[in-house]
Amino acid sequence: MCGIVGYIGTKKAVPVLIKGLLSLEYRGYDSAGICVLNNDILNVVKSKGRVKNLESNPELPNLTGSIGIAHTRWATHGIPSNENSHPHLDNSKEFAVVHNGIIENYTELRKMLEKEGYTFISQTDTEVIPNLISYYYKTEKDILKAVSLAIKDLKGSYAIEVISPLLPDSIIVARKDSPLVIGVGKGENYVASDIPAVLNYTTKFYFLEDNEIAKIDKDKISFYNNSLQPIQKEIKDIEWDAASSEKGVFADYMLKEIFEQPQVVMETIGSRLKPNEKCYFEDIDIDLKDINKIFVVACGTAMHAGLATKYTFEHFCKIPVEVDMASEFRYRNPLIDEHTLCIFISQSGETADTIAALKLAKNAGSKTLAVVNVIGSSITRIADYTIYTHAGPEIAVASTKAYTCQVVLLNILAIYFAESLGYSSKELENFKTEILELPSKMKIILDDTKLIEDFAKEVYTQPDLYFIGRNTDYAVSMEGSLKLKEISYIHSEAYAAGELKHGPIALIEDGVTVIGVATNPNLVEKTMSNLEEVITRGANVMVITNQDIPNMKINCNIRIPKCSSMLSPVLSVIPLQLFAYYIAKDKNLDVDKPRNLAKSVTVE
Numbered sequence: 001m002c003g004i005v006g007y008i009g010t011k012k013a014v015p016v017l018i019k020g021l022l023s024l025e026y027r028g029y030d031s032a033g034i035c036v037l038n039n040d041i042l043n044v045v046k047s048k049g050r051v052k053n054l055e056s057n058p059e060l061p062n063l064t065g066s067i068g069i070a071h072t073r074w075a076t077h078g079i080p081s082n083e084n085s086h087p088h089l090d091n092s093k094e095f096a097v098v099h100n101g102i103i104e105n106y107t108e109l110r111k112m113l114e115k116e117g118y119t120f121i122s123q124t125d126t127e128v129i130p131n132l133i134s135y136y137y138k139t140e141k142d143i144l145k146a147v148s149l150a151i152k153d154l155k156g157s158y159a160i161e162v163i164s165p166l167l168p169d170s171i172i173v174a175r176k177d178s179p180l181v182i183g184v185g186k187g188e189n190y191v192a193s194d195i196p197a198v199l200n201y202t203t204k205f206y207f208l209e210d211n212e213i214a215k216i217d218k219d220k221i222s223f224y225n226n227s228l229q230p231i232q233k234e235i236k237d238i239e240w241d242a243a244s245s246e247k248g249v250f251a252d253y254m255l256k257e258i259f260e261q262p263q264v265v266m267e268t269i270g271s272r273l274k275p276n277e278k279c280y281f282e283d284i285d286i287d288l289k290d291i292n293k294i295f296v297v298a299c300g301t302a303m304h305a306g307l308a309t310k311y312t313f314e315h316f317c318k319i320p321v322e323v324d325m326a327s328e329f330r331y332r333n334p335l336i337d338e339h340t341l342c343i344f345i346s347q348s349g350e351t352a353d354t355i356a357a358l359k360l361a362k363n364a365g366s367k368t369l370a371v372v373n374v375i376g377s378s379i380t381r382i383a384d385y386t387i388y389t390h391a392g393p394e395i396a397v398a399s400t401k402a403y404t405c406q407v408v409l410l411n412i413l414a415i416y417f418a419e420s421l422g423y424s425s426k427e428l429e430n431f432k433t434e435i436l437e438l439p440s441k442m443k444i445i446l447d448d449t450k451l452i453e454d455f456a457k458e459v460y461t462q463p464d465l466y467f468i469g470r471n472t473d474y475a476v477s478m479e480g481s482l483k484l485k486e487i488s489y490i491h492s493e494a495y496a497a498g499e500l501k502h503g504p505i506a507l508i509e510d511g512v513t514v515i516g517v518a519t520n521p522n523l524v525e526k527t528m529s530n531l532e533e534v535i536t537r538g539a540n541v542m543v544i545t546n547q548d549i550p551n552m553k554i555n556c557n558i559r560i561p562k563c564s565s566m567l568s569p570v571l572s573v574i575p576l577q578l579f580a581y582y583i584a585k586d587k588n589l590d591v592d593k594p595r596n597l598a599k600s601v602t603v604e
């Protein structure tokens with residue numbers, strides 16, 4: 001879960017690399033480092049902590065070359081320290097490597113290299129890589145060959161960049177199970193863990209596949225398979241513009257991304273949905289009559305999007321839906337076969353557990369469909385079918401706009417399935433119209449955030465908070481609770497409102513805050529009486545609703561526009577995102593980069 005970036009060209013490498021690292025910091029921020037090749041010497045500067053520490057390191061101006069690699073670290077092996085920071089060099093200081101991923105057999109490799117006389121200065125798994133390359137170089141005298149032999153020895157995941165004075169006009173890169181893109185410029189080329197890191201310089205990208213290697217010169221890129229046979233790859237033009245990955249007028253990326261939601265939801269709907277027309281998904285040709293079960297598999301917020309939309313698939317398509325965490329699904333021998341459709345949801349398309357679950361489903365013969373935000377990411381290359389959310393780059397670690405886009409897209413997919421199965425009804429038509437109305441309703445919520453801001457001020461010092469709801473309101477409560485934990489570090493739980501009296505209500509006492517979500521006309525009375533039960537026990541209550549509710553002692557009543565309860569998560573989640581955001585701000589926390597977390601969880 002680290003971020004890597006590389007540059008080769010005629011500009012000074014350092015400013016490009018620092019800019020790239022700043023944009024990749026969401027992947028980890030325990031330490032950062034740069035290596036620039038100049039006059040046949042590998043010059044390295046590292047700093048513990050955030051990229052800004054590296055940026056202000058007095059040694060950095062000494063790095064003046066035009067070929068460089070850089071890294072921002074999320075510590076796995078070894079504490080955050082200078083020694084454990086990347087880039088790592090081999091003993092002879094001829095090979096510099098940055099690495100994102102985990103080398104599972106590094107202890108074994110380290111022992112083997114130690115027997116050969118190599119010594120190590122860090123506790124990292126990565127340090128074996130430059131030494132392994134050096135070991136093979138001694139016999140092969142060819143860097144590309146040495147890299148290809150070294151990576152054959154690695155078990156685990158990696159995206160690596162290698163530079164060396166022995167090959168002074170190239171960066172060698174390779175990947176397996178960790179993301180890596182190559183940005184193509186004029187007389188210069190870029191490497192990065194993701195597109196936004198170099199989007200300021202180019203919109204043309206190559207996506208390296210697992211077990212592929214590339215030799216990148218400033219005006220030429222050559223691709224090879226793992227036996228070093230040359231291969232051809234297709235260049236892709238990416239529509240995202242650089243401004244979409246900048247903060248603009250907003251104080252934080254998270255706030256910017258919350259406010260972007262009406263726009264990106266509109267883009268996600270795109271031309272897939274039009275009133276009085278059938279929904280349309282190019283290239284999906286699954287025979288739905290042959291499917292008797294749908295599994296929705298994902299992690300974190302993406303999994304919550306699955307929970308929020310299972311009701312739509314069941315309601316309109318009459319196919320049972322099970323939602324599971326990828327980390328559980330992959331280890332529980334799920335009952336799936338060729339009659340199962342497995343839907344995988346992921347913003348990044350790089351989440352290790354989701355990828356493993358997807359591979360398992362494919363091996364079991366199930367049909368696999370991915371709902372992904374990042375174009376060309378690993379999941380899109382494995383799944384049988386991919387549909388894209390159009391959330392644009394999501395930079396804040398806490399996912400917001402990706403979630404609303406996922407919920408909208410899955411709802412549209414459910415309509416498409418229902419229509420493909422031959423279902424049609426007035427309700428289905430109205431549902432389409434309601435989806436088209438969502439962006440303007442989202443805007444109404446975002447136009448007035450004062451009540452939420454005030455309530456956050458009232459409760460931000462509390463140690464625990466509870467969220468309750470039923471049906472889709474329960475799914476959204478889980479997402480609200482996750483957002484709060486992630487960025488405010490307040491302990492919180494989400495419960496199905498009906499479960500309260502089976503145990504959790506014992507936690508409610510004077511002054512405890514309970515957030516109720518009540519948007520389902522058939523269930524509003526039930527949820528409100530659950531809230532009455534906590535009010536009786538002294539709870540401080542905020543309600544998010546679009547229904548007529550009884551007159552009760554509610555401390556904060558957030559009204560949102562009316563819509564089908566199957567779509568309400570798209571609206572009701574917004575006050576919950578803002579609530580978590582304002583609480584984190586009141587606590588003076590870094591909302592974009594919460595502690596211990598990284599944006600893409602590319603390790604298990």
Ligand code: M6R
Pocket residue numbers: 299300301302303345346347348349350351354397398399400486597599600601
């Ligand atoms: O990139 P993905 O959507 O696969 O990521 C899944 C989760 O890691 C992610 O949603 C995580 O829970 C977020 N930090 C939530 O805000």
